[in-house]
Amino acid sequence: MVPDRLVNVSAPVIVVQARTGSARLPGKVLADLCGRPLLAWLLERVRPSRLAAGVAVATTIDTADDAVAQLARDLGIAVIRGDRLDVLGRFAQAARELDAPVLVRLSGDSPLIDATTVDFVLDDFARGGAEVVENHRASGWPVGTAVEVLTRECLDAMAAEATAPGHREHVTTYAYETEGRFTVRHVAPPPEACAPTLRLCVDTQEDLDRLREVCAEFAPRRDFGLAEIVRASAA
Numbered sequence: 001m002v003p004d005r006l007v008n009v010s011a012p013v014i015v016v017q018a019r020t021g022s023a024r025l026p027g028k029v030l031a032d033l034c035g036r037p038l039l040a041w042l043l044e045r046v047r048p049s050r051l052a053a054g055v056a057v058a059t060t061i062d063t064a065d066d067a068v069a070q071l072a073r074d075l076g077i078a079v080i081r082g083d084r085l086d087v088l089g090r091f092a093q094a095a096r097e098l099d100a101p102v103l104v105r106l107s108g109d110s111p112l113i114d115a116t117t118v119d120f121v122l123d124d125f126a127r128g129g130a131e132v133v134e135n136h137r138a139s140g141w142p143v144g145t146a147v148e149v150l151t152r153e154c155l156d157a158m159a160a161e162a163t164a165p166g167h168r169e170h171v172t173t174y175a176y177e178t179e180g181r182f183t184v185r186h187v188a189p190p191p192e193a194c195a196p197t198l199r200l201c202v203d204t205q206e207d208l209d210r211l212r213e214v215c216a217e218f219a220p221r222r223d224f225g226l227a228e229i230v231r232a233s234a235a
Helices: 038-046 063-074 087-098 115-125 152-161 165-169 173-177 205-218 226-234
Strands: 013-017 054-060 078-082 102-107 132-134 148-151 184-186
Touching (some): 038 054, 054 087, 063 078, 078 087, 087 152, 102 152, 148 152
Parallel strands (some): 013 102
């Protein structure tokens, strides 16, 4: 059931793509990160966004992802469940169920994205002139802080037109690879968030161990911002 606060919204909705299947580190989105599941870190850190109407999780209908859905529901987060491989279709489904005019796409394996980063990209999107605004296609931001903002119209068009398996599995690649079809804009980081060699995503056990060290450094806080992480990594 979708929380009432996300029904008929007029503001962007953050949709976090998350599932337990992973070739390199299975179950990583539910892995323990200093006492909390990795996915819970992300959901709680982006929830204070001042520009988004709310947060939802887009996971699969596989029974293996029941735990992902339950975690989100326990946090009062909307859940959308769809096809495992057709992630583009899953996001289009999320847009329909949430009645969202604009979606913010985040990856569930990037637990240290924060609301400030989301709002920075949303502020740029609000300037107008682009159907997709992203912060990851050029170096600058730390790896694992990717934010994509796209219009409902762009998402629906991609879902209707894209047929290649890679375009169905990776939500926005069709927009990037279909030259001239959509207007895309990159947003560079502010100086305090610029750290292109810093890795904050979780693809391997080594990544998870590194993030545990980062989070332990700020414990018991979980609301530390990206700029704080960048400063600490440079010290």
